[in-house]
Amino acid sequence: MDTIAVVLAGGVGTRLYPASSRERPKQFLALDGERSLLSRTVERVEPLADATYVLTRPEYADLVPDHAPDAEVLVEPAGRDTGPALVYAAHRVRDEVGECVLLNLPSDHRVGDGFADPAERALRAARETGKLVTLGVEPDRPATGYGYIKPGTDRGDYFDVAGFFEKPSTEAAERYVYDGFLWNAGVFAWTPEALLDEARRSDLAPLVESLDAGQPERGFRLVEPVSVDYAILEGCANAAVVPADVEWDDLGAWDALARVGDPDAAGNVVAGNALTVDAEDCVIATDEGSHVSVVGVEGLTVAAYDGRVLVVPTEDAQRVREVVARLEAEEE
Structure with a gap:
């Protein structure tokens, strides 16, 4: 039975x-180095797989070969979150x-050494049991921005x-870490039939029926955007988790650079062209055409790309989505 890597890049x-x-x-x-996150991910999984597919939206398909030249490109009909995307990928690859x-x-995640062993155990469990298997990262802090998995019987x-358990309060996250819960890293192993069988019993059933009929565009029109966790895993009695003791970060917001970057003596993490004077614990990121000077401040994120500048307290990095929502509303 071949092992196929499906890398989500949409x-x-x-x-x-x-x-x-x-x-x-x-x-x-390339947020924390010289090579893109996609390129690093494909390099990480290639030793584990007989073939690698990169699944992306139509508008990004032409970008993929520059970052993953040896991977096959799968183009989903539309962006509908990870539920429809992974069902579509399973059907196509099968x-x-x-x-x-x-x-x-x-x-788009940053993963440290040691990924191969838990990934291979997850693949083996999926192959031998037909279960839907997720990797659960052992947490190093009570993060509120991640989902959690409670392990059950040891097999x-x-x-x-x-x-x-979805993104918790601080108090709940502290309790989850104490009780041995794991972060849901969004890394899954399963056979195509195992996922499609569960999808047929979920709200994604119209998509599977349309894919069986050779009508993927119709199928994507019939379903709402939904994560695979909400759509399938949370209601599935056939799910398993493999603990993974690896350094991991989803690089979802600017505060992630403060965790994974290389700080200077004052705690500043700089990615790009910047000057700091009496600044502490700041995250500064720029493109090649920008330069930022930060003076006498603490705990700020300053990002300058394409003539646009963002300034936000790093502890409020999750609120950047509010900026994007406002800008998109103004453009409509």
Whole structure:
């Protein structure tokens, strides 16, 4: 049974405005190095897979070969979040490859050493049991921006899933970490048939029926945007989790650079062209054509790309999506 990697590269990454935009989403950026996040992800999974597919939207399809030249490009009819995307990928890969096991993962996460071992255990569990298997990262802090998984019965290589819990309050996150819950990293292993069988019992059933009939565009019109967690996993009795003790960050917002970057003596993380004077614990990011000077401030994120500048307290980095929503409303 072949192993096929499916790398999701259709998101926009609005919380990393102005670096990430609809024209240049974050997976094609090199936020913490010289190579793009997509390129690093494909390199990470290629040793584990017999083939790699990159799933993306039509408007990004031409960008993929520059970052993943050896990968096949799958183009979903429209952006509908990870639920429809992963169902579409499973159906397409099954038709092209036949019987296989899929390793599905986002293109825009930062993952440290040690990923291969838990990924291989997840693939083995999916192959041998027919379960929908997720990687659960062992948390190093009570993060409120991630979903959590409660492990159930220990089955050796994996645990049954006792529950999925969405982004919690600070108090709940502290309790989850104390009780041994795991972060939901959005990395999944399953056979195409296992996922499609569960999808047929969910709100994504019209999509599966349309795909069976050779009408993917119709199927995407019939379903609402929904994550695979909400659509399938949370109501599934056939889910399993493999713990992964690896450094991991979803690089979802600017505060992630403060966690994964290389700070100077004053705690500033700089990616680009910048000058700091009496500044502490700031995140500064620019494109090649911009220069930022930061003087006498603390705890700010300053990002300058394409003539647009963002200034926000780093602790409020999640609110950047509000800026994008306002800007999009003004353009309509």
